[in-house]
Amino acid sequence: MPSLVDMLLNPSFWFSVLRVTTPIIFAAIAALITDKAGIMNISMEGTMLFSALAGTIVSALTQSAWIGLLGAMAAGVLLSLTLAYFTLELKTDVILGGVAINLFADGGSIFILYLLTGDKGTSVSLASKVLPSVTIPLIDKIPVLGAIISGHNALTYIAAATVFAVYFMLKSTPLGLKIRAVGENSSAAQSVGVSAKKIQYLSLALSGLIASLGGAYMSMAYLPNFSRNMTSGRGWIALAAEAMGQGGVLATSAASLVFGFADAMANALQMFSLPAELVGIIPYVATVIGLILYSVRIKNAKKRRGASKKPL
Amino acid sequence: MEPLLEARNISKVYPNGMAANRSVNFSLQKGEIHALAGENGAGKSTLMKILFGMEKPSEGELRLNGAPFSPSSPQDAISKGLGMVHQHFMLVPSFTIAQNVILGAAPRKGLSVDWKKAAQETADLSAKYNFSLDPNKRVEDLSVGMKQKVEIIKALYRGAKILILDEPTAVLTPQETAELFSQLFKLRESGITIVFISHKLKEVKAICNRITILRGGRNMGVFQVSDVSEQEISRLMVGRDVALKYDKDNIPPGDAILEINRLFLKNEDGKTKVSNVSLSVPGGRILGIAGVDGNGQNELARAVMGEIPIASGEIRICGKPATGKLQGVRQLETGYIPEDRMKQGTAGDASISDNLISIRLKSPEVCSKGILRKKKISALSESLVGLYRILCSSADQKVSMLSGGNMQKVVVARECSTSPKLLVADQPTRGVDVGSAELIHHKLLELRKNGTAILLVSADLNEVMELSDHLAIMFNGQISAYFEDPSQVSEEELGLYMLGLKKQEGIS
């Protein structure tokens, strides 16, 4: 029987960590963008699921993985804009709106799949075009590191790029500044002519776009087809990762990696006699503890400053 | 010389029928500091909101540089060269000064904000007017005075030629105020025109060229500040339109119910809001606290009710020290009409009946062993609705559906009908129609007759003058005058104390 140390030393384990982290990172970053604009968006699970389906269908119809990806992105944006319309125009409670989007995607994806293909639950007759894996020249020759970093699906690299792009966008661009201002004090933003509504629309659309990449990854990379509820809670895990990252892009990505690690670990530990169920809850317990520690820090800082800053 | 900005015959009537401005004229000469003075509710804010594109006037026109000007939004006004520093700062706490300044108008370098340029321009503006701000400091770490400077720089960065400052000194220490004034002079020298909203006459005298006085939505006159005395300004600002007349029963005072001893209160930022206040109210008497809003009256009332902590000193109710917790003070047979009926005084989507019993859950008439006694409650509600003439379809109607006056009557009915030993009434008739106000006044007098001690805080001179047995005036957190018998005091004199032009000797 292989030992835990063997497992941790095996590059293929670390490869799988990155593999399972990819969709979580997309969804967590998606949640973060709306959070920054002051919107608690809990629709990641549904957005990913719906995009996963759209990716499968479009790629199968066009026989092009990349056009399929575009289809997934369009579906994600469309769903998020629906949520935006209801919350920003019709004043639906954003959390209930998120609940509705998740319900819709859960049933709606199966419904649409059935209508188009007659398949119930899994797209048996409809195989996705799979997005290519990328071998990074030179790096793949490096021992150990090459085996971990190279050879992933294109979307894994896009995820990494997204992290840095969003980091840069929020930190350094005029748009990022506006998003953060709207989220933190929207009347301050309004007072200098920044339309909070416009910014929130935009951030929801961006969030849908990024979450859709996570969905596409599920059905066009992780697996080669769509199946019922294939995101299996990754959208919720992403919310936890975002909460643990507390608004930091890099911290959120790191938290996503922790979840990915725990996920890969739980898979790998099934070889050992450790109870997988208990290993599986480690990330969630860690989130609760992380949240508590962070909230305590905010509370103390608030006390020190005596100012009224709203904790998240 | 043609005015830079002019408002002609501006009237503003709100949908609820309140006329905030009535044919107001206002003109601003280039390069002056122009004071806009008036009591709360005189229409200053409304006029400024109209100038800044936040409200549309019902009548009248605006002209900027001689051309018609009708700003549709603050953004529009900003682009025409107006800038406003609100009383509540519009800043993003976690941003640096530079980030706050350039928000929405950021210099770019490629995709990114040009941070170097942003910091440089902020630093340049700051240096130009002696603001000494470090562009890279976070706003949340700044003092109130610094934050205000950030707001001014923000407006200047957007090219403001006319700067509206809404009671800028209300939040400042004397040192900060002095600093602000020297900076305002510097701004004027460089051609910026300033509207200075204030009711602090010493400040107006110190820095303003001209003054426009509003009262009750009307323009009471425009003067060269050097031509009018503070007394004259005060007389124009403070006054009553119609005198109320009530008959007060002549009953002997009871024991001291409320005693306040050398009380000091601080706000969250550690700024002293009330200093060294000592007062006492016996049963069967009304102590009025008059003053311009924001001089510590509200804090005093809230401290008595245990809503804000005492920094030092003592409050006793019926001889017992107040616990510093609202829940505890409530148990000392107290009633409390809060300043804001929507925020605190009522639960909007609950019924009138529900709103009437919230402080009576301990009474066996309302609730026994945890079970509400529906029949008694509904009888009680019906009778209160009748007694206080609350206009509604039934006591089951939601409070949020009532008009302001009727909503306030619900609050008054609840707080007065328990026959409290002490009633704290904070602005009991603000924004209430005349009929309701009169009814509320009668109910207060009724309580007085039955031996309740009443602490009445009001910015409405009519109200305090007519109802109070004794009158204290607060200015800048202190009692500036105390009158055993306010009927002997003239309004002009009151004005002097309210605006801090006079202070009685030997008081605290």
Place this chain on the structure above:
Amino acid sequence: MRQDKSFEFARTLLSIAISLALAFAIIALSSKEPLAALRYFIIGPLDSASHIGNIIEMAIPLVFTGLYYSILFKSNLFNLGAEGLFFSSGLLSGMLGATTYMPPGLHPFVLILAGGLLGALLGLIPCAINYKWGASTLVVSLMMNSILYGICMFLLNNKFRDVSSYTIVTEPFQATAKLARIIPGTRVHAGAIIAIACCVFLYLFLNRTKWGYELRMLGSNKHFAEYSGMGVASIMFLAHAISGALAGIGGSVEVLGMYSKFQWTSLPGYGLDGALIALLAKSNPAVVPFAALFIAYIRNGADMMARLSDVPAEMVALVQAAIILLISSQALLKGLRERSLLSKLKGENANA
């Protein structure tokens, strides 16, 4: 008041009508035999006693999670923790049902009580964490779902599992532990009575007791509750404990009423449905059973339609999502309401 209520009622009806119209449109567009499909959808669930029984049977757990959210909404609180509590209490009752011996009648009662207690205790955790440290109740409750699920599956798999079975289940319940069927020819069990009793109890609790009153005032305006001298923190704890107990009772009832052994291997998914039911019922416990029956009815209709025609049952998810979105839209019909309010104000002024 009447006007206000009728407005809310009209808005609810309109939301349902739009959502059902959406359902009909989807059926019409997607089916080759739309009329037949529609008939199965609408009449199918009502065409026999056993079909009506199916509706009631499905409505029972929905009533409990509906009450869970009604209490939270009434106090203006929110969390998504119903799932985990439902599952945990179900397992506790199932495990005890298989391993304890008690006289019939008393047995399920004790088991359900145990489930309710566990639910109340677990329900307090996110509230306590929020109170003590200020961490978000929503996120903590979400995490708790996964944590409780993991712990329960561990316990089920390692401690309570029936080793003679190939699947992950407990040993069969004692005959005394199961809730009796109460309508012949259907699977409707005594849980229906418990559900109704809970609704009645909660209705009375909210409207007739001091604590229910305080809870409603907290929900309407927290500042008002504080100003009136109420202990806001203890009311919040109370609300969480009661809602937790309801979810717990619901889990126990469902397990003891519908199964002969505990056999869930995933979260049952009633949590989000509860929010929908509470929205439909405007958080009024007296209306919750009807809202639950309505949702159970359209679900059963969709199931029958799926079995007998070519429209999949998941169509119902679209209807549910639409109902949530529309009902919780503050701005829907707002223009109408404002106009009526305005005319009312005018009338008042004229009278005054």
